[in-house]
Amino acid sequence: xxxxxxxxxxxxxxxxxxxxxxxxxxxxxxxxYWYRQDPGHGLRLIHYSYGVKDTDKGEVSDGYSVSRSKTExxxxxxxxxxxxxxxxxxxxxxxxxxxxxxxxxxxxxxRLTVV
Amino acid sequence: xxxxxxxxxxxxxxxxxxxxxxxNYSSSYSPSLFxxxxxPNKGLQLLLKYTSAATxxxxxxxxxxxxxxxxxxFHLTKPSAHMSDAAEYFCVVRGAxxxxxxxxxxxxxxxx
Numbered sequence: 001x002x003x004x005x006x007x008x009x010x011x012x013x014x015x016x017x018x019x020x021x022x023x024x025x026x027x028x029x030x031x032x033y034w035y036r037q038d039p040g041h042g043l044r045l046i047h048y049s050y051g052v053k054d055t056d057k058g059e060v061s062d063g064y065s066v067s068r069s070k071t072e073x074x075x076x077x078x079x080x081x082x083x084x085x086x087x088x089x090x091x092x093x094x095x096x097x098x099x100x101x102x103x104x105x106x107x108x109x110x111r112l113t114v115v
Numbered sequence: 116x117x118x119x120x121x122x123x124x125x126x127x128x129x130x131x132x133x134x135x136x137x138x139n140y141s142s143s144y145s146p147s148l149f150x151x152x153x154x155p156n157k158g159l160q161l162l163l164k165y166t167s168a169a170t171x172x173x174x175x176x177x178x179x180x181x182x183x184x185x186x187x188x189f190h191l192t193k194p195s196a197h198m199s200d201a202a203e204y205f206c207v208v209r210g211a212x213x214x215x216x217x218x219x220x221x222x223x224x225x226x227x
Contacts, residue, residue: 031213042205042217050212058214090159094213100166101213103149106159
C-alpha cells in the first residue's frame with residue numbers, strides 16, 4: 001500500500017469553525033490531491049498540488065484552501081465549516097515516471113460531519 | 116476537457132454470471148483511463164489502467180477492460196461474479212495537469 005496517512009479519520013465540528021485535515025505521504029510523490037466524496041457525485045477534486053507551494057483549484061474549491069510547505073504534507077482547510085461540507089474527504093498522490101503520470105494512490109479517507 | 120460518464124448507477128447480477136460496467140469517456144487527446152473499486156467504508160483500490168499500450172487491459176481479481184476509441188468506451192467486465200465483488204466502481208480519466216476526473220460510480224450488487 002502507498003504510504004499515505006490522513007488525519008484525523010473522523011471529525012465532528014460545529015458550523016462556522018475552522019477545520020484542517022492533514023495528508024502525509026512517505027512516497028516522495030510530486031502530485032497531491034484532495035477530493036470529496038458524496039453520494040451520486042463520485043469523487044470531486046477540491047484542490048491539488050504539483051509541487052511544494054504549487055497548488056491549484058479543482059472543480060469544487062469554494063470554501064476550501066490548501067497549503068503544501070513540504071513534499072510530504074498537504075493540508076486542507078475549511079475556513080468556516082458549513083453543513084454542505086459534511087462529506088468524506090480523500091487524499092491522493094501521484095507522480096511521473098519517465099515523463100508519464102502514474103495512477104493515483106488514495107488514503108483511507110476522513111469522515112467530516114458539520115453540525 | 117476530459118470527463119467520464121458511467122452509464123449505470125446500479126448493476127445487479129447473480130453470483131457466477133458475467134459482469135459488465137459501462138463507461139464512456141470524453142477526451143481531447145489520447146486518454147489514460149482507470150477503474151477503481153471501493154468496498155464499503157474503505158478507500159479506493161486500482162483495478163486496472165489503460166495508458167495507450169494494449170487495448171485489452173487485464174486487472175486484478177479477474178477483471179478486464181477494453182479501450183475502444185471508435186466508441187469512446189472503456190467498459191469493465193468479469194466473466195463470473197463473486198460475492199466479494201459487491202462494491203462501488205469508478206471509471207476515471209486523467210486530465211491536463213495530471214488531474215484525475217471521476218465518474219459518478221456504479222454500485223454492483225451480487226445476488227447469491
